[in-house]
Amino acid sequence: MHFTTCPLDCFDGCSIAVSKELKLKGNKAHPITQGYLCHHLNHFHTFERIEEPRYLGQSIKMEEALTILQEKLNTYEPSRTLFFKGSGNLGIMQGVTKQFFASHRAVLASGSLCDEAGDAGVCEGRGANLCLSPLHVKDAEVVILWGRNPTVTNSHMLPSLKGKTLIVIDPVKIDLSHHADLHIQIKPRGDLYLALLLCRLVAMEEMEDCTFLNERTLNYKDFLDFISGIPMRKLLDKAHVNLDEIGELLHLIKGKKVSILVGIGVQKYSFGHSVLRAIDALGAMLGLFGKVGCGVGYLSNSGFGYSLPFKVDAKKEPLPIANFGKYDLVFIQGGNPLNQMPCTSKVEEGLDKAKCIVYFGLHENETSARAHLIIPAKTFLAKDDVKLSYGHPFVGRMPKIVESPIGISEYALTQMLLAAFGHDSLESEATIIEKVIASNSVEKDGFLISKTYEDLPYEKTFYTKSGQFEFMDEFDDDFEDEEGFYLIAAKQNKSLNSQFVTDEYLYVPLCLGLEQEERVRLTNRYGTCEYAVMPTAILRDDCLLLYSGAKNANRLTPHAMSQEGNCATYQEMKVRLEKVT
The missing domain is CATH 2.40.40.20 (Barwin-like endoglucanases)
Incomplete structure (x- = not known):
């Protein structure tokens, strides 16, 4: 039996037991995984993958594919080459390819299709975005699921919800709303206004934690003046909630240990950072940070505190609005922009203008169907890596478990390209991985864990320059409502x-x-x-x-x-x- 870690883009970062026959099972000993896996891993071997490289629709050998890639990189100016990386695999070593493209002086797509607006808001108030793991939430008395559906996105959180007072805030009646003590079916784009309304009423009801506010926050009085200037009717209408619902929520959380778990849906807007700042402000008013069973949890910065090896200096293209048409060569790794990027017509228009599209990944999709050159990657079972989870503090080793003739690893591809273009080679893969682990990990009860979480998140300090939680003092909502x-x-x-x-x-x-x-x-x-x-x-x-x-x-x-x-x-x-x- 071998052990590895799931690479997928998910809170859970499951620990996997792998049999000699490569059957995947949940590691029963792992504090988070507890022996069970999701649908994707239970059926991992049933999903078809790309097994052979292709060029212009014809199958070719890997050596030929790599030669063509080198020729194309030599043909087009580096400034006309774009590197676009998706999140199909979240292992640390997946970022190694940036090392070559930065050395090549290509342009790197930078930003997020997922969570970075909310992350920016969290960091503005707290200085760093730390997680609330299931082991923390299990000590809560009340859990608020705010635009988050653990049944689908975070199944290993479910045991920690048992026996809790459960509040769901979501425009959709998710499965857990049927078992909740309260479901507020909020209007889309209303999350910021609901959070500010709750802050206002917490102050009016004198529910705030004055000691926490006095000792650990900045700008509270200014924040209170700011939100007091927003008409109550506007807050109610924008969130499309009523005072009875709000009164019930305040009754359920009063004097309790509360964990607020926030999903990415609340911040898929122009002012997404402000939404998280407002929800965090509610958490700060209630004094939820740095206490057992309490806090506000979002998709955390999994690499916080670690020395990450592939930080590069390169020209950037904003990823969500990347203009592929500006580039001759577009290299796409572990992503599917033709399905996942906003405004598909713009993506199609840009890719139609590109002279060469390279797709490097595991599975066929809309983007691979349009690529000129396709290079298959190795699965997580056939290469070495390490996973830092954004949903809990455990570090997951990902050793190579099987030798496979299919595909090439990101590390091997990068080493080959660095050598071909006369750049310095990388340290060994094992050295890179061990340096990452050593930079911020400690062993606890037989598992590696981030040193950051030896204390409760924010128990000793926030990570702002002041060391305190900093309240918001403005937001800009320029959305013009329309019919539909x-x-x-x-x-x-x-x-x-x-x-x-x-x-x-x-x-x-x-x-x-x-x-x-x-x-x-x-x-x-x-x-x-x-x-x-x-x-x-x-x-x-x-x-x-x-x-x-x-x-x-x-x-x-x-x-x-x-x-x-x-x-x-x-x-x-x-x-x-x-x-x-």
Whole structure:
């Protein structure tokens, strides 16, 4: 039996026991994994993967593919070469390819399609974005799931929710809302306003932790003056909630140990950083930071405190709005921009202009179908790596378990390119990995854990220059509302973004009176697409839902970027719906 760690983009960072037959099982001894795995890992070997390199649609040998890659890199100016990396694998060694492209003086796509607007907001207030792990949340008395659905995105959090008072804040009736003590079915884009409303009422009800505010925060009085100037009716209307719901929430949390678990949906807007700052402000007013069972948890900075080996100095292109048409050579690693990037028409237009598209990854998708050169990667079982989780503090080794003739590792590809273009070679893979681990890890009860979490998150300090929590003092909401439906993007159990098994239905509220499989057309300023519908009782009457990975979903999303964090703003728009006759 061998042990490794799941590389997928997920809170859980599961520890895996691998049999001689390469069957994957959850490591029962691991404090987080506790013996069970998700659908993706339980069926890992059933998903088809790219086994042979291809060039212009024809299968070729790996040696030939690497020769063609070198020729193309020599043909086009480095300044006209773009490196675009997705998050199909979150192992540290997946970033090694940046080392070559930076040395080559290519342009690197920088930013996020996922969480960096919220991360920017967290860091503005706390200085660093640390996690609330299941081992921390298990000591809470009340858990607020704010735009987060652990059943789908964080299943190893579920045992920590048992026996807790549960509050769900979400425009969708997620499964856990049926078991919650309170579900506030908030209006999309209303999260910031609800958080500020709660802050205002916490002050009015004298529920704030005065000792914490006096000793560990800055700007509280200014913050209170700021939010007191916003009309209460505006806050209620923007969040589309009523005072009875708010009163019930305050009653449930009063005097309790509260953990607030926040998902990425709340920050898929231009002012996404401000949403997290407002939710954090509520946590600070209640004195939730640095205490057992308390806090505000988001997708954390998994590399905080570590000496990360592939920080490079290079020219950057904003990833969410990357203009592929500016480049002759586009190298895409572990990503699927033709499905996952906003405003698909812009992505198509840009890629159509590129003279050579290289796709380096495991699975076929919309982007690989358009690539000129395809280079298969090795799976996480066939290469060495280490995983730092954004959902808990454990460090997961990922040793090579099987020799495979299929694909090439990121490290081997980078070493080859560095040598071919006369750049200095890397240290050995083992040396790089061990340096990362040694930089901020300690062994505890037989497992590696980040030294940062030897204390409770923020127990001793915040990581701002002042060492204190810093309240927000403004936000800019320039969204112009228009007729139509909010289009929500959400995760579902059997897919991970555009990987694995996707769901192609458009989910619609029952009030529309549509029948299953009826076809509708969605339209807005960014595009048009058609879907078969699935009526559901889980949605507000003003919302539609597409699960991540659905075909053409991003034909409707804006070619835009968040105010802070260089993040995509998928939900910063509305759509019109009409039946297709």
